Amino acid sequence: MTTKVVPGLLIATPEPAQVAREAANRMAKAMREAIRDRGEVHIAISGGSSPNPAYELLAKEPFDWNKVHVYWVDERAVPPDHERSNYRSAKAAFLDRAPIPAANVHRMKGEATDLDAAAAEYESFLREGVRQKIGGLPALDLVVLGIGDDGHTASLFPGEPTVHVTDKLACAVPAKGDREARLTITGPVLENARASVVIVIGKAKHPALERVWLTNGTLDETPARIIRGFRGAITWVIDKAAGGMG
Numbered sequence: 001m002t003t004k005v006v007p008g009l010l011i012a013t014p015e016p017a018q019v020a021r022e023a024a025n026r027m028a029k030a031m032r033e034a035i036r037d038r039g040e041v042h043i044a045i046s047g048g049s050s051p052n053p054a055y056e057l058l059a060k061e062p063f064d065w066n067k068v069h070v071y072w073v074d075e076r077a078v079p080p081d082h083e084r085s086n087y088r089s090a091k092a093a094f095l096d097r098a099p100i101p102a103a104n105v106h107r108m109k110g111e112a113t114d115l116d117a118a119a120a121e122y123e124s125f126l127r128e129g130v131r132q133k134i135g136g137l138p139a140l141d142l143v144v145l146g147i148g149d150d151g152h153t154a155s156l157f158p159g160e161p162t163v164h165v166t167d168k169l170a171c172a173v174p175a176k177g178d179r180e181a182r183l184t185i186t187g188p189v190l191e192n193a194r195a196s197v198v199i200v201i202g203k204a205k206h207p208a209l210e211r212v213w214l215t216n217g218t219l220d221e222t223p224a225r226i227i228r229g230f231r232g233a234i235t236w237v238i239d240k241a242a243g244g245m246g
């Protein structure tokens, strides 16, 4: 028998605008708690289009932004001013709107000619920058994730070995078809986060979301199932279309 179990808290809203508000509130909550308990907050953010309205709202929150450190979950192999750059889109929606010191912003170098070296450098940023550790590995206070129509999350794509990588904290993902190469943080860092907010909008995501929530399934087919094993608090914020009701 196949059963559906939503791991974590599900916030299902009618429309994308409410997704943005709920997601921003949940991110802000995790960030406030980290600052209260640990004096600073380390977050890793995703690209894609779904989180941008939430980042815009988050930027209006009255944090001590000097205490906020930003990392990326993944990046496309393009320069930072490219229209497909995750850094560029987060800059427009978030970094240009919140006074986060430049020294606290740790982008992935998608423009690097040697992406393996860029991934190794990113692993060092994570090991040194994220001082809080759980089980010897960096413990981000918050990761913000999305899900692709094909069931990917971060840049962990179906049929790629990346979702099984455990000996690296970040790695390069080769180009495939019309998808450019990527950099991504890997399962051990994602799983170790104290909190995650997963933002899923639109009808096209519904089949993938169902596959994540089914008790049966494989990481190879649906890498976003990795979220099921996260140790921290998982919050899904979805609209009715993603939930199959629109």
Ligand SMILES: O=C(O)[C@H](O)[C@@H](O)[C@H](O)[C@H](O)COP(=O)(O)O
Residues within 6 Å of the ligand: 046, 047, 048, 049, 050, 051, 073, 074, 075, 076, 086, 145, 146, 147, 148, 149, 152, 153, 154, 155, 201
């Ligand atoms: O760079 C990327 O493409 C991502 O970080 C990716 O994992 C994204 O989160 C999903 O593809 C969902 O994208 P949407 O937000 O556009 O639905």
